[in-house]
Amino acid sequence: MARMKFLCDAERCIECNGCVTACKQENEVPWGVNRRRVVTLNDGVPGEKSISVACMHCSDAPCMAVCPVDCFYRTEEGVVLHDKDVCIGCGYCFYACPFGAPQFPQAGAFGMRGKMDKCTFCAGGPEADNSKEEFAKYGSNRLSQGKLPACVEMCSTKALLGGDGDVVADIFRDRALKRGKGAEVWGWSTAYGKPDKQQAPKGAKS
Amino acid sequence: MRANYSGVRNFLLGLLLLLPLCGGSAWAQAQSQDTQAQRQEVQPGNNAPTWREVRSGKEAYTTAKGREAGVLIQNEGQAWRKLRNGPIVQYGGWLVVLMLVGIGAFYKLRGPIGLHSPPTGKMIERFSSFERIAHWSMAISFCILALSGLITLFGKFVLLPLIGHTLFGWLAEFGKTLHNFVGPIFAFSVVVFVVKFIGDNWPRAYDITWLVKGGGVLTGEVVPSGRFNAGEKIWFWGGVIGLGTVSCASGLVLDFPNFDQSRSLMILASTVHVIAGLWFILWAATHIYLGTVGTTGAYDAMRDGYVDETWAREHAQYWYEDVKAGRRALPSGEPGDATATTAPTQVQH
Numbered sequence: 290m291a292r293m294k295f296l297c298d299a300e301r302c303i304e305c306n307g308c309v310t311a312c313k314q315e316n317e318v319p320w321g322v323n324r325r326r327v328v329t330l331n332d333g334v335p336g337e338k339s340i341s342v343a344c345m346h347c348s349d350a351p352c353m354a355v356c357p358v359d360c361f362y363r364t365e366e367g368v369v370l371h372d373k374d375v376c377i378g379c380g381y382c383f384y385a386c387p388f389g390a391p392q393f394p395q396a397g398a399f400g401m402r403g404k405m406d407k408c409t410f411c412a413g414g415p416e417a418d419n420s421k422e423e424f425a426k427y428g429s430n431r432l433s434q435g436k437l438p439a440c441v442e443m444c445s446t447k448a449l450l451g452g453d454g455d456v457v458a459d460i461f462r463d464r465a466l467k468r469g470k471g472a473e474v475w476g477w478s479t480a481y482g483k484p485d486k487q488q489a490p491k492g493a494k495s
Numbered sequence: 496m497r498a499n500y501s502g503v504r505n506f507l508l509g510l511l512l513l514l515p516l517c518g519g520s521a522w523a524q525a526q527s528q529d530t531q532a533q534r535q536e537v538q539p540g541n542n543a544p545t546w547r548e549v550r551s552g553k554e555a556y557t558t559a560k561g562r563e564a565g566v567l568i569q570n571e572g573q574a575w576r577k578l579r580n581g582p583i584v585q586y587g588g589w590l591v592v593l594m595l596v597g598i599g600a601f602y603k604l605r606g607p608i609g610l611h612s613p614p615t616g617k618m619i620e621r622f623s624s625f626e627r628i629a630h631w632s633m634a635i636s637f638c639i640l641a642l643s644g645l646i647t648l649f650g651k652f653v654l655l656p657l658i659g660h661t662l663f664g665w666l667a668e669f670g671k672t673l674h675n676f677v678g679p680i681f682a683f684s685v686v687v688f689v690v691k692f693i694g695d696n697w698p699r700a701y702d703i704t705w706l707v708k709g710g711g712v713l714t715g716e717v718v719p720s721g722r723f724n725a726g727e728k729i730w731f732w733g734g735v736i737g738l739g740t741v742s743c744a745s746g747l748v749l750d751f752p753n754f755d756q757s758r759s760l761m762i763l764a765s766t767v768h769v770i771a772g773l774w775f776i777l778w779a780a781t782h783i784y785l786g787t788v789g790t791t792g793a794y795d796a797m798r799d800g801y802v803d804e805t806w807a808r809e810h811a812q813y814w815y816e817d818v819k820a821g822r823r824a825l826p827s828g829e830p831g832d833a834t835a836t837t838a839p840t841q842v843q844h
Contacts, residue, residue: 299542306558326559328567330548336531338545342567351576357647358667359655375664377671379647380752384762385572389563400753401675468540 291453292367293410293432295441296461297341300468301448304329304339308440308449312343315411315439316428322392324408325440341449343440344369344390344408352382352391366432367454368410373426378402410451411438562755575762579769587773588649594777598784608790611717614803619818621807622800623826629688630797633735636681641776643670643677648769675750682743689736695722696731701813719812726785734778742771800826 304327312318312325325343346369353361353369360375361382380402382391396403404426413430416423423430431438441451450457531544548555554565563569622630646654646667655663702725704718710726711718718724723731745768749761756764787794792806807815817823824830 299545300540309559321560323559323561323564326557326561326564328565329556330545331531332556334532336533336535336545338531338542340549340567351572354580355576357651358664359651359660360664372660372664375660377664377668379671380749380761381765384758384765385576387568387570387572389561389566389569389758392561395753399751402752 290365291455293346293412293452294367294450294454294457295343295345295410295438296450296457298448298450298461298464299338299340300464301446302327302339302341303446303448305445307443307445308341311439311443312408315431316409317424318428319394319406322394322406324390324392324406341440341444342388342390344386344410345388346410351385351387355381355385357381362415364412366412368412368432370409370412370414370427371405371407372415373404373406374415376404378404382407408438411436563758569758571759571762575766578766583766583769583773584648584652587769588652590773590777591645591649594780598780602784602788605713607788608712608785610791610803610805610809611715612805612809614805617804618801619804619807619815620800620825620827620829621796621802623828624800626691626826627797627800629684629691632684633681633688636677636684637775637779639673639677640681641772641779643674644772645776646670647674648773678743678746678750682739682747685735685739685743689739692723692731695814696728698725698728702728717809717812720810720814722811722814724811730778730782734775734782738771738775738778742768742775745771 306327309323309325309327316324318324325341327339327341329337329339331337346367348367350361350363350369352371353359353363356371357379358375358377360372361369362372363369378393378396378401380391380393382405383389383393390407391405392407393402393405395401409427409430411429411431413419413423413433414427416426418433419430429439436442438451441449450460529544531542531548534541534544549567550570552566552568552570554563555567557565647670650663650667650670654666658666699721701719701721705720705725708714708716708718710720710724745764748756748764749768752761785793786797790810792802793810796802796806802810804815807818814823818825821830
């Protein structure tokens with residue numbers, strides 16, 4: 290069985306927010322909830338890089354570990370899902386998650402948290418696949434229909450990759466190799482040390 | 496002398512072990528000064544500075560609205576997870592079990608603290624109705640908070656396997672909502688309680704004698720004290736004021752997430768809250784024991800406000816003498832020397 294993965298290629302992401310829109314459209318995400326977001330570093334200056342981020346469906350998921358009611362579960366494809374009928378809206382998964390994936394719609398006065406909502410890798414929830422109840426609580430279940438997550442399929446530059454981890458890794462490895470060689474390959478300086486600045490190529494591809 | 500030298504050597508070794516940490520952070524700073532723009536000049540396609548920035552947890556630009564939406568990776572969560580799922584749950588859980596077993600064993604071995612002289616049958620007012628309401632508000636809200644808090648912390652390991660996800664999810668949600676609403680009521684009742692009782696809990700010289708003799712709990716000796724003994728005073732200052740302030744302040748940070756508190760602040764508050772709450776529960780368990788089955792007549796004072804004069808003389812001698820001599824009024828404000836003859840008859844049970 291494939292192990293599902295997301296990967297965002299920072300060289301390709303152009304911060305169009307198409308993935309964010311696709312996600313909201315596909316899953317009819319409630320107001321105030323962003324299952325996916327695009328973050329831009331060095332915005333507007335040379336070296337700007339954008340990265341699209343959502344739940345990364347960790348193998349050792351912190352949300353799952355701290356949940357006081359144990360409402361999370363992992364599918365055979367490695368997708369981390371949760372049961373909204375069990376969730377109590379305590380916010381612990383939001384504290385523990387490194388990626389800020391868990392979101393809470395406000396459910397009352399004083400910012401009281403409702404049931405947690407997060408990216409499902411377009412794999413729905415514990416209800417019957419593609420049922421009305423599943424859609425209302427978790428959104429689309431595209432995986433059960435043999436489709437990839439909406440964000441991934443929408444990405445105009447194919448920066449956001451998602452699906453079988455082995456395939457995603459092959460695509461990204463291929464890209465990294467084609468982009469450059471020697472000192473230009475990402476990780477070269479980690480392995481062999483930073484090249485002397487005088488000898489390094491200036492801009493042009495060698 | 497050799498021992499001394501080895502101590503110094505260990506200290507220096509410790510310093511040496513710490514040095515790389517300082518050096519490491521300085522090195523990381525020097526590295527991150529190399530911006531992505533500079534790095535890609537010499538090494539196109541090398542995004543190391545970007546990833547270093549991602550890892551630092553710094554807020555960057557995003558169109559998404561939400562708390563810390565611009566942070567790609569936050570680092571505190573993992574430490575919190577390890578602390579909570581590790582030592583807090585393990586040591587905390589066993590401490591709670593140990594405390595319950597300890598109290599049970601104490602009851603079995605020592606038994607309740609009884610009266611030395613026969614009761615006189617004359618009742619004296621120990622607490623006014625306002626004082627009892629203040630104490631009961633605090634006691635009831637504390638028990639609700641303690642139970643719902645214990646369910647949130649340990650329920651997953653103890654109750655969930657017994658009653659299943661559906662029922663436990665419902666119970667935990669009920670507990671969470673109750674905890675969130677009763678919390679501020681508890682905080683308010685603590686303030687009222689402290690204002691009302693701080694005078695009688697002020698430390699006195701005779702408290703030291705009481706402490707040295709351990710209150711006579713084990714020896715059976717009657718040790719004089721004021722309205723409250725030194726043990727109760729320590730509970731008042733350390734428990735009600737100390738742990739009360741810490742748990743209420745950290746609890747209020749968590750109770751109102753609508754002020755856009757950062758995750759690191761809530762993680763800190765949650766850690767402090769859990770540890771303070773556990774100590775509070777452990778300590779309160781001994782207080783509840785001593786105020787109910789552990790001391791004959793103490794619970795009647797809490798419920799009806801009246802105690803037998805023998806009880807008052809043996810448990811709060813200086814206070815009793817002051818009231819009898821008319822040096823201080825009864826809790827309800829009635830003059831002290833006219834005591835007790837008007838004790839209501841319905842408190843006999």
